[in-house]
Amino acid sequence: MHGICERDLFDFALRSDFESFLKYSVLTLNPGMPFLPNWHIRAIAYQLERIRRGEINRLIINMPPRHLKSITVSVAFPAFVLGHDPRQRIFSISYGSELSLKHARDFRSIVESSWYARAFPQMRLSRSLDDEAATTLKGFRKATSVGGVLTGLGGNMIILDDPQKPVDALSKTRRDGLNQWFTNTLMSRLDNKETGAIIVVTQRVHMDDLSGHLMGGSGHWEVLSLPAIAEVDEQVPIGDDEFHYRRAGTALHPEHESIQMLRVLQNDLGTYDFGAQYQQAPIPEGGAMLKREWIRHYDVAPARKPRTKVIQSWDTAAKDGEQNDYSVCTTILVDGEDYYLLDVLRGRFDFPRLQQVALAHAERFKPTKVLVEDASVGIALAQVLRSKGRFRIEAVKVEHNKQMRFFIQLAKFEAGHVFFPRNAPFMADLLAELLAFPRGKHDDQVDSLSQALACKVSDYTSALMAAMSD
Template identity: 55%
Template sequence: MMPIDPLDALDAALRSNFRLFVERCFVHLHHGGEFLPNWHHQAIEHALGQVLRGEITRLIINIQPRSLKSLIVSVAYPAFVLGHDPKKKIYVISYGNELADRHSSDFNSVVTSDWYQRVFPNMRIKKALGNEVTTTERGYRRSTTVMGSLTGMGGDLFILDDPQKAVDAQSEVRRDNVNQWFSNTLISRLDSKKTGAIIVVMQRVHMNDLCGFLTEATDDWSVLRLPAIAEEDERIPIGVNKFHHRRAGDVLHPAHESIKELKNLQNIMPPETFDAQYQQRPVPVGGAMIKREWLRYYEPHELPERTHRSKVFLSVDTASKDGAMNDWSVCTAWLFHAPIYYLLGLVRGRFEYPQLREIIIAEAKHYKPRIVLIEDAHTGIALAQELKKTLNRAVKPVPVERDKVGRMYVQQEKFFAGHVRFPRGAPFLPELERELLAFPNGPHDDQVDSISQALNHRLSTYTLDNI
């Protein structure tokens, strides 16, 4: 039996395994730099494999910057596809010439390398000029820009990699131009409307960006959304019958970007920007139900002294189920000095029932509230009953009289009038603002529930003026 040549074995592995092929492309383009493998690479590669096999023909990948998305999708994938089928006609489209040129240069470097020619001996280049590489089988990879001319041209696969700059997406005219260009021009350039594929890979930049436009128009798109920080427990496909189990709070790629680094970004970036570009969850500019310009703040020296006119209270919103580690519980502390509501503090976490009870007791000892308000639902029912026996404070179960949206709707006037004040620079403030401005379209609303419950107290039977 002839011994197996290790080089032949490596070539065979690169030919059949896209994940290994991506890593080899990285090493080639980064001159031996260290490749940090991560599950999100596998998730992207698996989705691209589904396109290659014809299982899906419309794919959106939403992921943060600097995640190797362009290397995988715009460089390695076209090289892999043409290696297996040199007849394929591929377009890679970006928002500008500089980006398109860089992707083309990387692609050209890969397919003209000795190792690639060895891995794919049937893929031979007839012409490599500028942003176009043509094979001897009349296939090609052409690179152009959004709004660039596609007249008379057709293709089997269109890849849109960052089709919109973040700053351009803030212009309604420019957003509409891109969306209409896709609908009126690009879609008609597929040689086969049935088997031709389109891949859009980008960070979200606006609610009505190209991804928002496409998913709103049709359900045909498969969407792989990969937020920088997981907002809920997820099971993400990374292969055939293989999944990555991601827990809420997990960072996308901790070896590349830690939770500390992401939190620092959260604190310095506008909430709308971070939520869109890193969480892939754009919110309306300026806020949805509560507008950013309505938010008011106070410095410590501006806080009124506690007098007979100043009433301190707690507002507690509990998780929907005891021990539900994917649900949040929130306790907000308030000082009401008519007509202003000052938020004093906020505690938020996924607490088991005993821990939540001890936290509320500790908050009550610290703030010495006149009353503790607890939603009369879920675990709040038992918690209110127990705290009545434990605390030397009034504890009031609050009946749920409206849905979440309705409860906040009637409190808009207080925000508009500047009667709600938040402590400037508080560590919990960035996350609180994100949830508040996104409501009711955000993934969580526990902090909003605690706030609306607090602000609603003077409009119901448990007014603080009577205690």
């Protein structure tokens, strides 16, 4: 009797909690491999449950590869949905038939397991083919590939899992072809356009990939974006009135891929591929305002000489505190018409800490001039630095908007006068921000750099030369 009660509780958990259901699905498909629970799985499960309950019917999930997205969305979720309602008609579509058929085999492994049969006794298959599993109540899960035959078929749920290979997304013709196929063909397969559900789960590969195309359209899409490394502090829904508070700089699933491993991947893949596939923040081809071909690198910065100058440029957060924007200091060596970026300091600081960091950074580089934006926290920081009497401080009045300030400096990049350190640890994040601006998530490094490049050094050149001649 005790054993029967435990089994009943187990079956109830499988029916009522998708995360528990997913765990046993993973163990069924990968016996002997551990299931590593994580908050991002709860976040995905919550949005999928909202789809099942009919609260939303358009969902985009953007996340890096190898984080259980296919098993969760394309395999386990259809099994869970059909377990609750065997009348559901589900299409599961991927970029190629081989991948679609693998997901179909995995689906059948779950619904044909003994634990599934106990948990969902009303769900029985009447037909089990390579690409289709049909239920006794006329429901089905049909697997096909993008562009596959769908004529005469209709359903009430469509799941697109990796609808395009990353390499194919580099072709405008293929991107446009997928986007047109989605709009002109796939949408027509929904029995009811208003209530039918569509789920797109994929890594980002291009600004104009299917996710970008759909988010830029008129339809309302719920978007769950899960970058491999958090770029901002955020709260992610994991249940009704339940949130996971994710801190900037943390890995999506540290037990699966540590922050150290992700940084290695970032260096190996490069700014463009890592930004798209892992950070879900694709950079425009060739750059947006700043073109990729304008980027110049150096291996060793010029030695500091009497005629060179070092500029430090602070872009401070609008408010202090860890929940707000970054404060950034770029340090640039100016040698004639050439600008060499020496360092980027970026962090969230309360004001006492910001003072300490700014003073220590100035002591380190002995700048000719320290620029501080004359606004908000920057006003107070300039006053503190000036009161120390050690450095020349200039409070910079803000003129024009961020885009115009950066646009004015683009001629220096195009002429080949701006140089970046080739292997500095901050370069991956900096280039991602520069090339995406103004369409990226952040602009603090761009603003600090614009301010530094705009600095007039001629106003104190004569003073320096006079000091040298004394």
